[in-house]
Amino acid sequence: xxxxxxxxxxxxxxxxxxxxxxxxxxxxxxxxxxxxxxxxxxxxxxxxxxxxxxxxxxxxxxxxxxxxxxxxxxxxxxxxxxxxxxxxxxxxxxxxxxxxxxxxxxxxxxxxxxxxxxxxxxxxxxxxxxxxxxxxxxxxxxxxxxxxxxxxxxxxxxxxxxxxxxxxxxxxxxxxxxxxxxxxxxxxxxxxxxxxxxxxxxxxxxxxxxxxxxxxxxxxxxxxxxxxxxxxxxxxxxxxxxxxxxxxxxxxxxxxxxxxxxxxxxxxxxxxxxxxxxxxxxxxxxxxxxxxxxxxxxxxxxxxxxxxxxxxxxxxxxxxxxxxxxxxxxxxxxxxxxxxxxxxxxxxxxxxxxxxxxxxxxxxxx
Amino acid sequence: xxxxxxxxxxxxxxxxxxxxxxxxxxxxxxxxxxxxxxxxxxxxxxxxxxxxxxxxxxxxxxxxxxxxxxxxxxxxxxxxxxxxxxxxxxxxxxxxxxxxxxxxxxxxxxxxxxxxxxxxxx
Numbered sequence: 495x496x497x498x499x500x501x502x503x504x505x506x507x508x509x510x511x512x513x514x515x516x517x518x519x520x521x522x523x524x525x526x527x528x529x530x531x532x533x534x535x536x537x538x539x540x541x542x543x544x545x546x547x548x549x550x551x552x553x554x555x556x557x558x559x560x561x562x563x564x565x566x567x568x569x570x571x572x573x574x575x576x577x578x579x580x581x582x583x584x585x586x587x588x589x590x591x592x593x594x595x596x597x598x599x600x601x602x603x604x605x606x607x608x609x610x611x612x613x614x615x616x617x618x619x620x621x622x623x624x625x626x627x628x629x630x631x632x633x634x635x636x637x638x639x640x641x642x643x644x645x646x647x648x649x650x651x652x653x654x655x656x657x658x659x660x661x662x663x664x665x666x667x668x669x670x671x672x673x674x675x676x677x678x679x680x681x682x683x684x685x686x687x688x689x690x691x692x693x694x695x696x697x698x699x700x701x702x703x704x705x706x707x708x709x710x711x712x713x714x715x716x717x718x719x720x721x722x723x724x725x726x727x728x729x730x731x732x733x734x735x736x737x738x739x740x741x742x743x744x745x746x747x748x749x750x751x752x753x754x755x756x757x758x759x760x761x762x763x764x765x766x767x768x769x770x771x772x773x774x775x776x777x778x779x780x781x782x783x784x785x786x787x788x789x790x791x792x793x794x795x796x797x798x799x800x801x802x803x804x805x806x807x808x809x810x811x812x813x814x815x816x817x818x819x820x821x822x823x824x825x826x827x828x829x830x831x832x833x834x835x836x837x838x839x840x841x842x843x844x845x846x847x848x849x850x851x852x853x854x855x856x857x858x859x860x
Numbered sequence: 861x862x863x864x865x866x867x868x869x870x871x872x873x874x875x876x877x878x879x880x881x882x883x884x885x886x887x888x889x890x891x892x893x894x895x896x897x898x899x900x901x902x903x904x905x906x907x908x909x910x911x912x913x914x915x916x917x918x919x920x921x922x923x924x925x926x927x928x929x930x931x932x933x934x935x936x937x938x939x940x941x942x943x944x945x946x947x948x949x950x951x952x953x954x955x956x957x958x959x960x961x962x963x964x965x966x967x968x969x970x971x972x973x974x975x976x977x978x979x980x981x982x
Contacts, residue, residue: 532919533894716893716920785897785944787917810896810919817896839899839915 503549504640504694508701512712519715520614520731522550527714535717536812539645539683540853543652544713544721545704546643550613553637553676553691554623557606560630565599565607568626570740570749570759576601581666581678583748585740586622587761591768592736593743595619596728600668600678608668608676610689612730626760639676640697645687645721647856648709653688656703660688664860672696679858682718684725684851686858723818724811726779726850732790733777733806733820739765742773742822776828779848780805780819780836787817788836788843794823795835795842802827805836814852823847865968866977867928872952875968879934883956884916884925884947887981893918895944900936901958907931909967914957916947929967931960 501522503509509516514525525547528535538544556564562573569584576582578601586594595615600608611619616636623634644653650660660679663669665686668678674693681687692700704710719729728734734743739761746769753759754766782788787810794803808819823834830849835842865873870888874881889895899915907913907927914925914936936958940946947955962968972980 526920527893531894536919720919785941786899787897787922789922810917812919 501550503547505547505549505697505701508698509547509712514712514714517715520550520612522613524550525712525714526716528712530711532714532716532720533812535711535713536720538711539713539717539721540685540813541647543644543646543648543707543710544683544717545701545710546645546713546718547640548643548689549639549641551641552611552613552616552619553639553641554609554611554620555606555635555637556609556623556632557635558630558632559605560632561605561607564623564627564630564632566758567630567760568623569597569599570753570757570762570765571599572750572753572757573599573601573607575750578603579663579667579669581668581680583666585745585748586619587740587759587765588736589761589764591739591741591761591765593730593734593738593740594622594736596730596734598678598680600676602668602670614731637691639674639691640694641689641691642697642701643681643687643689644704644710645681645683645685645713647686649685649687650858652704652707652710655707656700658690658700663688665857667860682725682727683721684727684853684855685721686856719807720809720812723807723809723820724814724851724853725855726820726852728777728820729807738777738822739768739773741765741768742775742777744777773825775803775822776825777806777820777822778828779850779852780808780821780834780845781848781852782817782819782836783844783846785817786838786843788819788838788845792836792838794821794845795837796827797833797835802834811852818852819845820850864974865928865971866974866980867971868980869926869928870981871925871928873928873968873971875962878962878965879959880929880931880962881956881959882913882925882928884951885977886951889948889951889955892916892923893920895947898940898944898947898957900938900940901933903933903935905933907933907960916944925957927960928971929960930963932963933958933960935959
């Protein structure tokens with residue numbers, strides 16, 4: 495999602511000093527690339543450590559005796575079954591099972607949860623959660639934090655050298671290492687990595703240490719996008735929207751099986767109906783033949799020239815070494831190896847349905 | 861004798877006799893970032909000033925390159941199909957995009973020289 499830039503990152507001065515080129519994203523003026531360029535930034539993250547300023551994303555603290563019940567209503571999730579420190583990928587759904595936003599929710603304590611939401615949807619998410627909270631004994635507190643992602647195979651080592659212990663944390667776990675800090679082992683690159691929300695002064699102190707390490711460098715939004723696309727991860731607003739449901743989006747793995755039948759979450763009935771009929775279309779990986787990228791918005795056709803889908807994200811995969819894309823195709827065509835055709839400026843580019851991810855995830859699991 | 865002209869769209873045009881070689885400026889390649897694909901035109905294609913002649917694709921986006929003058933394409937830089945990054949590393953040299961036969965030399969008069977272009981990009 496792009497738009498007029500209104501919000502400035504608290505650390506904008508650091509990015510400017512690092513030579514960032516800025517651009518608008520989701521109402522924020524964001525660093526798109528640094529002098530190294532998107533290709534080197536992408537590869538550096540896969541080989542060493544990339545630092546991403548993701549302070550445009552929003553952290554909400556949900557607390558109180560009714561916090562778990564509120565989450566169970568808002569999300570297809572069993573918040574009571576989460577262990578302390580456990581993080582889960584989930585959604586806010588509409589009554590018709592459309593995806594309002596995708597989120598990561600972490601249980602911090604018996605009555606304490608952290609919700610991490612997308613920048614472009616933060617205002618919608620907050621209004622949605624507050625409206626639902628009227629029926630529950632729960633408090634919603636948007637946090638004012640700098641949010642930094644530290645991603646790549648050397649992330650744990652570099653953080654360790656900067657004095658941040660990571661041993662106690664495995665993939666999709668999070669906790670509060672200090673009163674005003676939130677830290678999770680998670681990310682948006684397919685690599686091992688961490689996301690840390692902390693006050694600005696603490697962030698400046700930590701970043702000074704991290705940037706002094708030659709293994710770490712700033713990575714812009716352009717490489718963040720190519721990294722997540724290779725990793726097969728959805729961008730809300732492109733690959734998933736309120737017009738897509740979790741079944742069509744291939745995200746049913748995020749919804750516990752027993753909740754599908756009798757969960758109390760909004761959108762359950764509509765989702766059950768979709769599952770009973772079978773999703774009409776499916777999100778798939780797409781690999782264009784040759785070097786020409788196929789981009790978001792391109793229509794997809796079968797060999798007979800019939801419109802059968804669309805591309806929702808597309809670009810070049812620097813690690814894959816070829817163009818990579820994601821999109822929706824008719825359910826009958828959603829098999830790896832199926833040949834379809836993308837319309838690129840009037841030319842039909844052959845595209846094969848491809849399994850996701852394009853580059854293997856390298857998470858550090860327990 | 862060769863003479864080089866520049867457009868406000870950040871292209872350079874090197875003129876030798878009635879043939880013009882066209883590329884994008886170093887400033888333009890820096891703005892675009894790493895190129896991964898160049899959609900090259902076929903020789904013989906007739907261009908009118910302002911037509912999209914080439915599409916250059918970076919990791920993130922596709923950008924049009926316009927014909928700065930009228931004329932017929934005589935050659936596209938075939939090296940770019942295997943090495944699009946040549947536009948980044950040698951924008952004003954080996955990374956040229958296409959050559960064209962100049963149809964209307966008078967159109968060159970409206971373009972900038974190097975000093976004018978440098979002032980244009982500040």
